Amino acid sequence: MSARDSILARIRQNRPQASALPDIHAVPFIRYDKQFEAFATLIRNLGGDAVQLQDGQSVASIVAERWPDAGRTVDLTVAGHEEVDDPHAWHDVDVAIVPGQLAVAENATVWVSHPDNQFRSIYFLTQKLVLVVPRASMVDTMRDAYARIQMAEHGFGAFISGSSRTADIEQSLVMGAHGAMAALVIFI
Amino acid sequence: MKDDSVKHPQAAAEFLKDRAQAKWHDSAIWWVRQKRDAQAKQLPEWEELRRLAREIKAHTLSRLDEYLAEFEANAQKNGVTVHWAADADEHNRIVHGILAARQVKKLVKSKSMLTEECGLNPYLEQRGIEVVDTDLGERIVQLRHEAPSHIVMPAIHLKKEQISELFHKELGTEAGNNDPTYLTHAARANLREHFLTADAGLTGVNFAIAETGGVVVCTNEGNADLGTSLPPIHIASMGLEKIIPKLEHLGVFTRLLARSAIGSPVTTYTSHFHQARPGGEMHIVIVDNGRSEILGNEDFYQSLRCIRCGACMNTCPVYRRSSGFSYSYIIPGPIGSTLGPSRDMKKHGSMAFACSTCGSCSNVCPVKINLHEQLVLHRKKAFDQNLLPASKKMGLLAMRFLTQHPALFDLGGKVMRKVVPIIPESLTRHSAWSRAGRDLPPMPAQSFKELYQQRNQDKKDKEGKQ
């Protein structure tokens, strides 16, 4: 008998009595009157920032203003953006501007799963990550988010909240562990 | 790498010798508990979330074989190769087999307590594969040739001075520069090279979704993501209890995990892997290693609901004052103290006694495992299997006898009250009660029973006189 079959057989024999699956939609979850404020306040504590696009601004202008001396910049939100044929080729990206599909108020995350992106390594290799998210896509909680997301990027998708972080050294919070050192969410 | 022969009482006493370090360890981890509380307070539905999580996991365990089969089928539809390992050895052989077949020289690894449980690192290293742990805390303990002391904060037992010294030696950082940001960024640069030159990446699995065949990995650092988006091979090792039925259930678990574990609303990255990256391949290794046995034990199967958040450790007053190295099992604290004895009573039975039964652990557990009760149930096993030290067993049998013979019990008490006050302090000082700085209580002249009898007698006398 294969390991698979013997494991499944043992589980079948040993599994506990039937227990009902709860309805996770039956419980009221927190709602946010001011979703953007909740999101922005939180992300600023997580090595990130959030802004709403105003008239006369563009994503590019916001990014240029924030990081005037940016190095290699890749903008996946525009047509004809740079492409590579190897995930390692993104290793020296300084600013990556990527489309986010939705945002979650309770934890300042953005769901990233972009059908036109080949290599997800860009989200994690970049030094600064800019997420461009439609204003109307903000939801309150992860339960709302999971009802809407798709695995649209070669079977991959990630919730990203602020910059890469660690507190592994004496619980001191440091931004920029392995992923992006800074994160900016632009709501359009 | 972990010394599994440690016995908690002795190891804890040793840890406490450096009181300043022990106090710091306790307060650093208590702070994480406080952050957890602050997060939980913000959600009026917090206790309901715990209930939902418990029920989802309980249901899943009751149909675990079906969900595993569903998971496998869906993963395979996505082009993912699914392997099954009955035990730790088989897991290591499978992982090595995948790597060797592709001539992998360097593997980058994100945090996986399962691979610690299986002893994967030494297995691979002995066979010529370089293994780089990429979670900062894990990298630190890897360089120190130590085991992690906490399942979420592997290096919590270390001060920044110790890490600075380590990095100076291993990474060439400035001697004496203890700044956490400086040290972290030095590790970032060093590990980036490893990510870019690795041949394969291995991750653990926080949640495996039966409905979609995907696995979810949560990190704050992004190391799991770099480790799987760069090399062409992704191996995900999972304990078979990591299954949840549907994608929507993550809407409960992702709300509980980071809040319970680190007091943050969510980890920086919550990554969902369904297929290999373009040009790559993905493998999932499903590991039993004793879990299916625990599943059949009505006292302990609930421990399989665990989502490895570490909240129980953070709240445990014993863990905070003794550190992970006082526990013989790879996972310390309350959850380790039931999983360890379930795995090997002889080796890890003492962990079940390293507990004051305060019950705080069960109250913070996001999946409502009855942790403190399981420890007492393990003590039952220890007694029945004759694993208690002889002196303790004798004491208990004596107690058993005296409880049934109250007159003798009372006599014993009377003797104690008469004799203890005249024993010189130089002798009592070394008793288990006193030796760490605690005086014996003053011995009253009379027990309550004696006072009560006297009181009744006095009453009778009074009534008699009237």
Added chain:
Amino acid sequence: MKIGLFIPCFINELFPHVAMATLELLESLGCEVEFPMEQSCCGQPLANNGDSKGACDAARRFTDVFQRYDYVVAPSGSCVSHVTHHYDWYIAEDSAYQQLKPKVYEIIEFLQDVLKVEKLPKPVYFPHKVSIHQSCHGLRELHHASPSELMMPYHSRLEDILKLVDGVEVLLPERRDECCGFGGTFCVDEPELSTAMGEDRIAQHEATGAEYIVGADPSCLMHMGGIIRHQGKTIRPLHIVEILTGRGAGA
């Protein structure tokens, strides 16, 4: 209404004044109290070390001794919690126990829930600062207060009963309900750890500025008292019944 007074073994030997205060408090509230002399240990130390047979025998004995009373009252949350929450592990099928179980009370529970005391029989003036020590089993098994880990409205039996005492100022330690480290035989299985936990807990109580640590479990008070005496500290542990019977200041 006849009350069977349950005095845990170590209170009988080492804290007879707490037992006496409990008896006098109940009598002064008009209760008929009997103390069955043949009572013995409730069996908790046996149970907590895995001796199922010993625990089972102790449970049956307790049931035999106390089943004839309308209520059973004890000045110890830990022992009451063992009787009411853990005897089911050993003698659940014993109908005499099932009938006895709902009648077993810890003293504060009894005062608040059965006697519904709104005024002390003899007014007590205790113009001192006290720091509340809510013991673990009373807290998490008898629900005497809201555990700090659970998201629920705050409540505390100890705080409530102290409202009946004149002049007392009630304070809470910074870690509201951290374990003091007694833990039954844990205190001698792991003396260093147990003592370290006790030291930390006493320091938390001292930091409130309180002169007294007040609790409802003599085991915790005995453990902290031993450390206090060893270190020559001035804060004093007191059992709640001592304060309620006006004995507090003399201690």
